[in-house]
Amino acid sequence: MTYSIGQVAEKTGLSTYTLRYYDREGLMPFVKRAPSGRREFTDDNLDFLDLITCLKDTGMQLSEIRHFVELAMQGDATLETRLNIFKQQQQAVRDQIAQAKRHLAKLDYKVRFFTAACDAGTEAAVSGDCELPGQPIVIDESLRVKKAHPA
Amino acid sequence: MTYSIGQVAEKTGLSTYTLRYYDREGLMPFVKRAPSGRREFTDDNLDFLDLITCLKDTGMQLSEIRHFVELAMQGDATLETRLNIFKQQQQAVRDQIAQAKRHLAKLDYKVRFFTAACDAGTEAAVSGDCELPGQPIVIDESLRVKKAHPA
């Protein structure tokens, strides 16, 4: 069973433009062609494309992915190199998650701060301009410009 | 106490080019100038720049950040809008973390798979072409091309 480029576009969410672009950039040398020249994607090809998408989404550049694909095409001689690439990317994603969590803590703080500010009607009444996410948020009632808890 | 653009570049890791570019793009209308025309960054400015960096690093485009900055310059009238922006971005980051974790699971599987393949000396000996991250990895000893555990 094989898939046309349009079917692959539907399955993956990538546009046919993008799929052809990836092919031109050497990211899919494994995709075979029908005698007419049309691409015929196999299930294995889709799995590999899924891996390519994983690498791209985790920040690897297309040029690096092409390099990885070239190594994969060379077979078992490049097993260690590919293992090391995966280890590197694994660490990169761990770092990305750690940073995203720090960013999330900051955003959590901002949501708490602006919730209080909306409640008070003004930023001026809310304590803690400071960016420490753990900071408790306090409203200075004397600066409130909006009736408290207008239930 | 104020900082020159060069000092801010050092502190933040952004280049002076980038800082001036951000200014031109309307991301820092709050930065005051000396009579000579030089930018003078305050500590508050640095805090705001840090927030801009947080939004940018979590995937917000410069055009959206400019919009946010414009709202911030308008004061308390835009409190709710800004709260909603933070809530949206908060959810976006949660989604990003969830996706990164799925990608990490796939990479973890790849590391296990290629560790086994390196051990066996060939991909062919390793079970599970499939991409299920939970899949146990097994080496078919009859296909091994490398002596087992050459301690």
Next chain:
DNA sequence: ATAATAGTTAGAGTATACTCTAACTCAAGC
């Protein structure tokens, strides 16, 4: 057989975010 649909290529165009150059000005140290 023919029309509609979906594929092909080469190459141009776009979006985003920088990154650098040129020409100039300002501030500080000798």
Next chain:
DNA sequence: GCTTGAGTTAGAGTATACTCTAACTATTAT
């Protein structure tokens, strides 16, 4: 006072990843 280093602007150039157009061909449905 003059050099050095760092700042200023406008505008050009670059990198990356698409995204689309044009001209053409192949497949499918009627």
